[in-house]
Amino acid sequence: MSDDPTTTGGAAEADPSANRDRPTPRPADPDDPVQPSALVLPAAAEEPLDERRPWLERRDLEAAYEIPGADTPLYLTPGGVAITTTGIGKSDAATTVTALLANPAIDLESAYVVSCGIAGASPATAALGSVAVADVVVDWDRKHRWDRGAESVAGADDGDAAEFETIDLLAYRPRDYVSHLDDRVVETGLRGARSVALVENDETLAYQRRYPDAPETGPIVGVGTTVTGDEFWHGERYAREVDHLCERYGVDPYVTTQMEDAATATALERFGLLERYVSVRAIANYDRPSPGESVEESFDGNEASLALAIENAARAGDGVVDELVSSDPLGIREGGVSS
Template identity: 30%
Template sequence: MSCRTFTRVVATAVALTASTLIPPALADEPVKVKVFVGAMFEIGQNTGDRAGEFQHWYERYFSQSKPISVKGALNPVYCNDDGVCGSVLGMGKVASSSSVQAIILNPQFDMSEAYFIVSGVAGTPPERGTIADVSWATWLVDYDLGHRWAPEEGEPGAPTFMPRKGYEKVRLFQLNPDLVGWAMHLTGKTNLKDSDSARSYRMRYPQEAAQRTPAVKTGTHITGDTFFHGPGMSAQAQYIAKLYGADDYLITEMEAAGIAQVVQRTLGDRRFLSLRGAVNFDQGNPNETTLQHLDPAPGQTAGGFAETVDNIAAVGGRMVDHIVSHWSEWKNGVPPLPRQ
């Protein structure tokens, strides 16, 4: 064998060995993510059955996309050719935030310029919202970081919560006001779907806000692993929001503050949005107890779930489409809001 032939054989062998050692996903360029949409659960399949939090997003952006497996994430990630990616992250702060961290740190994705939309269903207090509302968060507040005690063990009528020192940087997140402003500018007048069952259910509540037709709103989203119910817990959520200097409590959910902490630590928080649709009130009407509201009789639920998850994707999709179609303006950060 000549020296030249030997060199060629060795080079070929090295190349073949390298190709077997380097996974294809790592050999390719990472996906340049422009917008990442995170849902918390899906009821069944991603398409073709009853829609949960992800199905409308999937059908809008990812129906032609192949799943990308990510170690440490609960479910695969889907990405389209426009740089929009999404995944079902899991319910609760731990499941969802651990999925997000695994996705952000995975070399298959370049998240350095990505905008995040945390998207899902939620509850709302009847004093401020109604079924099928869609809300962009102005603030995220962690409901769980503090001290609590039974009402009968404190002063009558006094709050039963006290913040715990040391959590100041992780219990409260103000979302970028310019980005939230853009979200309302682009989506605030979206025509939202409603249902006869939701219209009927609203009338059980005397509050004016509860009886209104659904709309796009902004306010504080309270994150708690406890699925709290009742006027007492609702009042406590508002107490905590005001104690921390946030806007009025509008949405109760289980993930956003945890995810925001992961995104803030790894990428910064200027490109982060929380989008929620209200599928229940956080308390019963005056004619039912809290336990009756928690465990309703057949036919006594709020209705409007299907319409709400559709509304969420319709509102959020306007934001996604605008960012992607104007990427040269959004790539380096949130552009100035247009003058009204």
């Protein structure tokens, strides 16, 4: 298997900087707070889901900080881009982001915040390796799931709406569990994501073609709703339920699904910083089996598509960060600084 994602392999192109020494993490100083221009939040730093690796391998790193309550050290580039992982899932993400926001040695008042990683999607949505910039974040776990008996799923095999009687919005709902992201930041991020070249590979395309509804072409950049859930669901029936919940909120159809972004958005909102947030997710797998596959066989997708999504998420994320920092659509910075 080649190491070049533009050919037949699934891994990112080897980078001679991959083995560079990283700075030793040290405590941040509240008397001289870190003031990043952007905060990049991949979820994981362990193989095979190491979304952080390309962010650290391709940049000079001038400092690293130990942040109590964070998942991993906070790395800083000379251009002021801070990088750390949230951890996988909503509780990890909420804890990490709150730890950063509440730490007096970290000043995020002039920073854009970018979640960047992998996601699942319907095969009808886009090619594997495609990147979606979210304009809406939905919390999948805040809902009712009703057991109404066998009659509630009568006709489910025919796509009858009766199956959706099992899923509904919470009756007690102080607010809708939906975050609408700032149009200016989303549009700027989308422009940045579209300014870079995504890659594809033959192995992923071959796997993608097992799905009759999937595109015949390679990755693209799009925009739409992302859904966050701690539940590892998989299969067409549950995908229809996710779409139904989004429909009830008026933000259907969902484009991607992941496990962190509703928590990140909530933490930022509590600190009054939601407007500078954007989520960038690349499609690593489809959320249902291909014909002839079991749900267990299809759940993890394909090694090539996973590596491709990690690569394209970082490429698009690069463009998003550079465009947000240089354009500063909210006017929160005194002049742009690129990474």
